[in-house]
Amino acid sequence: MQSLLKIENLHGGYTHKNVLHGISFDVKPNEIVGLIGLNGAGKSTTIKHIIGMMQAKKGKVSIKGTSFEENPEEYRQQLGYIPEMPILYDELTLYEHLHLTAMAYNIPEDVFKKRLDPLLKEFRLEKKLKWFPVHFSKGMRQKVMIMCAFLIEPELYIVDEPFVGLDPLGIQSYLQMMEDMKEKGAGILMSTHILATAEKYCDRFIILHDGEIRAQGTLSELRKSFQRPDASLDDIYIALTKEETSS
Amino acid sequence: MIDAKKFWMRRFTEHVKETNRYLKYIFNEHIGVAMLFFISALAYYYQQWLAELPEDFPTGAIIGISFGLIVSYSPVRTLLKEPDLVFLLPAEYQLGDYFRRCLYYSYVVQLYLVFLVAAALGPLYFAGFPELGMSYYLMLIGIMLVVKLWNLLSNWWMLKERNPRIRGIDQVIKVFLNVSIFYFLAKGNWGYASVVTILLVVLVLYTFQLSRQKAGLAWDLLVRKDQQRMRTFYRIANMFVDVPHLKNTVKKRHRLVNAVASMVSYNQKETYSYLYRITFIRSSDYLGMYLRLIVIGALAIWFVPNIWVKIVFALLFIYLSGFQMMTLWNHHRTIAWLDIYPVKQEWRKKALVQWLNQILLAQTFLFGLLFIFQWNLLGLVVVWVGGSLFSLTFVRMYVKPRLTL
Numbered sequence: 001m002q003s004l005l006k007i008e009n010l011h012g013g014y015t016h017k018n019v020l021h022g023i024s025f026d027v028k029p030n031e032i033v034g035l036i037g038l039n040g041a042g043k044s045t046t047i048k049h050i051i052g053m054m055q056a057k058k059g060k061v062s063i064k065g066t067s068f069e070e071n072p073e074e075y076r077q078q079l080g081y082i083p084e085m086p087i088l089y090d091e092l093t094l095y096e097h098l099h100l101t102a103m104a105y106n107i108p109e110d111v112f113k114k115r116l117d118p119l120l121k122e123f124r125l126e127k128k129l130k131w132f133p134v135h136f137s138k139g140m141r142q143k144v145m146i147m148c149a150f151l152i153e154p155e156l157y158i159v160d161e162p163f164v165g166l167d168p169l170g171i172q173s174y175l176q177m178m179e180d181m182k183e184k185g186a187g188i189l190m191s192t193h194i195l196a197t198a199e200k201y202c203d204r205f206i207i208l209h210d211g212e213i214r215a216q217g218t219l220s221e222l223r224k225s226f227q228r229p230d231a232s233l234d235d236i237y238i239a240l241t242k243e244e245t246s247s
Numbered sequence: 248m249i250d251a252k253k254f255w256m257r258r259f260t261e262h263v264k265e266t267n268r269y270l271k272y273i274f275n276e277h278i279g280v281a282m283l284f285f286i287s288a289l290a291y292y293y294q295q296w297l298a299e300l301p302e303d304f305p306t307g308a309i310i311g312i313s314f315g316l317i318v319s320y321s322p323v324r325t326l327l328k329e330p331d332l333v334f335l336l337p338a339e340y341q342l343g344d345y346f347r348r349c350l351y352y353s354y355v356v357q358l359y360l361v362f363l364v365a366a367a368l369g370p371l372y373f374a375g376f377p378e379l380g381m382s383y384y385l386m387l388i389g390i391m392l393v394v395k396l397w398n399l400l401s402n403w404w405m406l407k408e409r410n411p412r413i414r415g416i417d418q419v420i421k422v423f424l425n426v427s428i429f430y431f432l433a434k435g436n437w438g439y440a441s442v443v444t445i446l447l448v449v450l451v452l453y454t455f456q457l458s459r460q461k462a463g464l465a466w467d468l469l470v471r472k473d474q475q476r477m478r479t480f481y482r483i484a485n486m487f488v489d490v491p492h493l494k495n496t497v498k499k500r501h502r503l504v505n506a507v508a509s510m511v512s513y514n515q516k517e518t519y520s521y522l523y524r525i526t527f528i529r530s531s532d533y534l535g536m537y538l539r540l541i542v543i544g545a546l547a548i549w550f551v552p553n554i555w556v557k558i559v560f561a562l563l564f565i566y567l568s569g570f571q572m573m574t575l576w577n578h579h580r581t582i583a584w585l586d587i588y589p590v591k592q593e594w595r596k597k598a599l600v601q602w603l604n605q606i607l608l609a610q611t612f613l614f615g616l617l618f619i620f621q622w623n624l625l626g627l628v629v630v631w632v633g634g635s636l637f638s639l640t641f642v643r644m645y646v647k648p649r650l651t652l
Binding site for chain 1: 497499501504508513514515517518521522525526529530579582583584586587588589590591
């Protein structure tokens with residue numbers, strides 16, 4: 001199957017000293033890929049390159065064959081981004097955030113109206129449409145970001161640590177919707193530290209360490225390559241980082 | 248052991264640097280020219296008005312209230328910061344020298360206000376009390392300097408008092424006494440003035456006595472007060488340049504937002520029109536500033552007699568609005584979404600240019616109405632045609648090239 005997101009030999013970083021040293025992976029339709037790594041491994045930098053906030057120094061990032069440089073608007077149109085720290089406008093109410101997002105992603109007005117109510121109900125925010133972000137808790141802010149992404153139903157979701165601050169019901173709703181979108185054909189790249197959840201929901205894993213891919217594949221492939229037939233993702237990950245420090 | 252003098256010097260240099268950075272923006276050449284024009288026009292009409300000052304004009308009361316308020320407004324700048332609460336609290340008794348310097352600084356930095364108001368009101372005073380003359384007025388200024396010093400010291404002592412009601416009562420009494428002193432002095436009534444002065448001295452000594460009974464400084468209060476002062480300064484600076492650490496307050500204004508937002512058609516091209524219009528209405532600095540400029544401009548146009556000066560004022564205030572409102576462009580620069588949305592950057596520019604054109608034309612229209620009320624058809628035509636041309640040209644030639652990412 002053709003890749004939705006394709007990253008080839010990506011080198012990049014903030015200064016002349018690179019953070020990413022040639023990583024390559026892809027995300028296909030109908031799959032959830034977990035991006036796993038310690039703090040500072042390069043997860044956020046990878047994501048910034050994918051969403052077009054940083055440009056590759058070497059290598060290429062493309063969505064359905066189009067790179068950001070070739071056509072920034074078309075490239076961006078295809079991806080929905082859920083940031084780790086919610087980014088909200090102080091001046092806009094919850095409703096206006098959703099309205100603005102729908103406009104920016106060229107969602108027809110009737111589609112926007114049709115999607116709005118189920119989303120609000122799912123995340124239990126239907127009574128807070130006129131609220132401002134200053135009155136939102138961390139979890140509610142995170143929900144706004146998640147709702148904005150699911151509102152535009154893009155082909156590719158880029159999700160950076162979605163669980164922090166969410167209440168258990170919120171996490172459940174998010175996971176459920178992610179599964180639904182996957183069934184409908186979307187591809188999802190999700191960075192997270194919550195390995196137990198990742199193990200349950202992700203089809204494949206990319207394990208980043210010090211800006212390089214240390215391992216990738218399904219859980220059984222990872223188990224095979226680490227020769228730990230019944231290890232959990234946690235075990236494999238810890239074994240991998242220990243191996244690093246002992247060598 | 249803390250070297251209070253060195254510590255003060257460090258804080259003071261930091262403070263001067265920070266203040267200068269923003270003062271530079273406030274007094275940039277555009278505002279400078281506009282202010283110069285505005286002040287000279289005002290001065291001209293002030294002089295004309297003084298020449299026919301009515302017999303019963305309350306000059307004494309105006310001098311009394313202005314001078315009284317200026318000596319009453321004597322805040323102490325401590326230049327303290329939040330972490331000082333933790334780190335300096337234990338060293339309070341080593342910092343006597345530091346706070347003495349803060350008092351000197353607070354006094355000196357406010358002298359400009361004394362001289363500014365004294366210079367502005369001088370002509371009025373000479374017109375109202377020609378028999379008392381120049382040397383008497385100079386003596387009034389001298390007395391103002393002394394009384395201001397008392398007020399400053401007393402305010403400092405009162406900062407040990409934590410109860411805001413007691414501080415409030417003290418402030419009200421002092422304002423009343425200060426105003427009375429200068430009212431009587433301005434009228435040359437030394438008898439009453441002396442009596443009130445004695446009352447003020449007693450009150451100042453009483454606040455000193457009160458502070459002696461308090462164990463230590465109210466650090467949190469000092470920090471809070473100093474932050475308030477700085478915030479006021481930042482808010483003023485924010486009218487001219489974006490101050491990063493000033494959190495804007497957001498007003499709901501749902502009805503106005505709904506009215507304006509419903510005029511924006513639902514379309515990807517209009518994404519930023521939607522965002523900028525709502526931001527303009529909700530964020531504290533834009534709509535308020537715009538309305539203030541319209542009101543001040545309208546007053547100037549209404550009361551200035553000469554038609555050409557009226558027209559210049561109209562253009563000047565359209566220019567000021569345009570100049571202030573273009574900062575809307577940078578308002579959301581910390582929000583990453585603006586770099587992520589699949590919306591063309593040229594649409595973003597277009598949205599802002601359109602909105603600026605609309606608000607400047609609206610202002611032009613309102614200014615024109617004043618000429619209708621005064622039945623000045625020449626002025627009306629010149630302002631409507633000239634103002635519209637000026638608005639569109641200004642946005643196109645000045646604003647548009649400056650909308651960079």
